[in-house]
Amino acid sequence: GIVLEPNPKKKKRFNEAAIEELNRKESGSLADVCEFHIREKGEELMTLSDLAKVMAHSQEELLPYLEELKAAGSIYQLTMKKDTYYWHKDSMYRMQQDMTRDLTRYHEKYPYRYGMRKAEFHNMYMKKVKQNVFDECMKLYVDQGSFQANGEFMSLKGFSVTKDETYLAIEKLLTDTLENAGYEILRFNEIDLKGYPEPVVMDVLQMLLLEEKVVRCSEEWLTMKHYMDEAKEKIEAFFAENDLLTFIQVRDMFGTSRKCAKVIVEYMDSIKVTKKLGAETERVAAK
Structure with missing residues (x-):
């Protein structure tokens, strides 16, 4: 029975x-x-x-x-x-409708963002579901063509950031500033925003980071990606003939300040090009 x-x-x-x-x-x-x-x-x-x-x-x-x-x-x-x-189809469909509504509003409010972070959806809809299960739910939506995912972001199917006149002007402002700075690496708060709202500039910057045009050397330091690529090549070439690299050598190699040399070295640590050995200011090849 x-x-x-x-x-x-x-x-x-x-x-x-x-x-x-x-x-x-x-x-x-x-x-x-x-x-x-x-x-x-x-x-x-x-x-x-x-x-x-x-x-x-x-x-x-x-x-x-x-x-x-x-x-x-x-x-x-x-x-x-x-x-x-x-997962019942009714619950899945109901949540899909809610997500579509919220993403539509989100895209309208933040036109220069890829979409909403998955973590935000997790907090909004499935708080009691484990992270790995939630990730599978999102993958199911994407596989069915309901939404699209870009890394940690979810967006409506077919959505793309509209690179309008304002977006392109802010992008040029940021890239020109970082290009001109060279290896005098800048903090975000050192960039003249020319009157543009900071939240909007941050959204464009986030896009440049995701597109790998700009890199964040740490939480606050920013530079063009190609500068760090070139720095990586020079430092690897240096280690082909030398065993030890110091902050002063990096400073002289890139014609920058000791402060920025430290930022460059710490970025190289993060991508496994260098590693600390002994003194704080000394590095050896990571490989």
């Missing part, structure tokens, strides 16, 4: 919704009851192990019915290392 509710919650007498729920469970097949519980779980998703407990059946007994639901397109399966998760 089918156990309708092995762990029933207290319900009010003559509650029509509760009576309808129990009637559905009593009259439905095991597949119907599985679907009911998965739908009820909503965006939290139902694991196979939890479903087995709720249904008072073994996982093996439920698998044929779950396969039936999958084949009918009623549920989606996410297979993870520790458990298998099931």
Whole structure:
């Protein structure tokens, strides 16, 4: 027989919704009851192990019915290392509609951003779902063509940043400033924004970083990517003939200040070109 509710919650007498729920469970097949519980779980998703407990059946007994639901397109399966998760199509569609609404608003408000960070979606919609499961949910949307992903960003399908007159003017301002600075590497707050709003400039800068036209040498230091590529080549060539590199040698190599030489070296540490050996100001080849 089918156990309708092995762990029933207290319900009010003559509650029509509760009576309808129990009637559905009593009259439905095991597949119907599985679907009911998965739908009820909503965006939290139902694991196979939890479903087995709720249904008072073994996982093996439920698998044929779950396969039936999958084949009918009623549920989606996410297979993870520790458990298998099931997501009802209604919940998935409802969340897709909400995400579409929020992304549309987001693109209108922030036209110079790739999209919303996945972490923001996680906090908005699936707080109780583990990160790796949430990532699989987002991948499912992308695979189905509902949205597109660019690294850590989610956007509407077909969306691209509109590089209008304002965007191009800010891009030129940033790249010209960094080009002219050369190896006198700048902090963001040292750049003259020419009256453009800082949040908008930051959005354009983020795009330049994602497109790898500009690199962030640390949290605050910025330069053109090609300068760091050239610095990498020079430092690797230096190590072909020398064993030890100092900040002073880097300063002289690039005609810059000791402060900027330190920034260059620390960036080379981060990309595994150099590594610290002994004194703070000395480096050897990382490889």
